[in-house]
């Protein structure tokens with residue numbers, strides 16, 4: 373590490389569980405973030421700040437004015453510009469030591485299979501069930517840990533699917549997700565701080581996976597910010613899961 377990097381990460385390396393060893397793990401890691409909106413925007417900023425070696429992300433379309441209440445990477449003058457362009461520029465300015473790789477494209481299974489290879493962790497910040505199901509399938513195929521997060525109004529949940537043959541996956545949690553109708557937050561509404569909270573949980577989980585610290589694998593965090601109920605429930609590998617069983 374350069375003198376500048378030592379200074380930059382000093383408050384992070386001072387954490388006993390991280391130290392210089394953890395910092396080296398972070399700088400050697402590659403994280404892929406699927407979606408760069410309310411969840412992915414904050415995840416990418418936190419991981420860039422933390423000094424993850426490479427952050428890649430995919431999204432398509434421009435910043436919209438209705439994004440700005442929760443998507444903290446973007447500002448009012450960014451409306452109409454491509455999200456991937458603004459995100460890349462902001463993250464590079466935040467930490468020039470991090471390699472930023474934007475993909476301005478929709479992620480279908482074929483694209484995921486090609487792009488995900490070699491990444492240390494995938495963070496699922498997508499906004500529809502079809503993409504989530506596909507991310508789960510491809511991460512299982514490639515054996516890449518995936519950090520899941522979802523928000524709905526004042527509620528959110530997060531988990532980690534290690535795809536290690538031992539711990540459960542997304543379809544153990546939602547067996548019918550592949551056949552679910554798409555529901556996006558454009559229809560449902562989402563509270564900005566709730567998205568930011570779940571994004572922070574996702575960023576912390578990604579960092580812990582990279583550094584070999586305890587994660588949410590085999591458990592689901594359920595958060596209800598309206599009533600201040602925060603619980604972690606156990607999640608078991610489902611016997612008949614078509615994705616992860618027996619693999």
Ligand SMILES: [Zn+2]
Nearest residue numbers: 541544613616
């Ligand atoms: Zn499963």
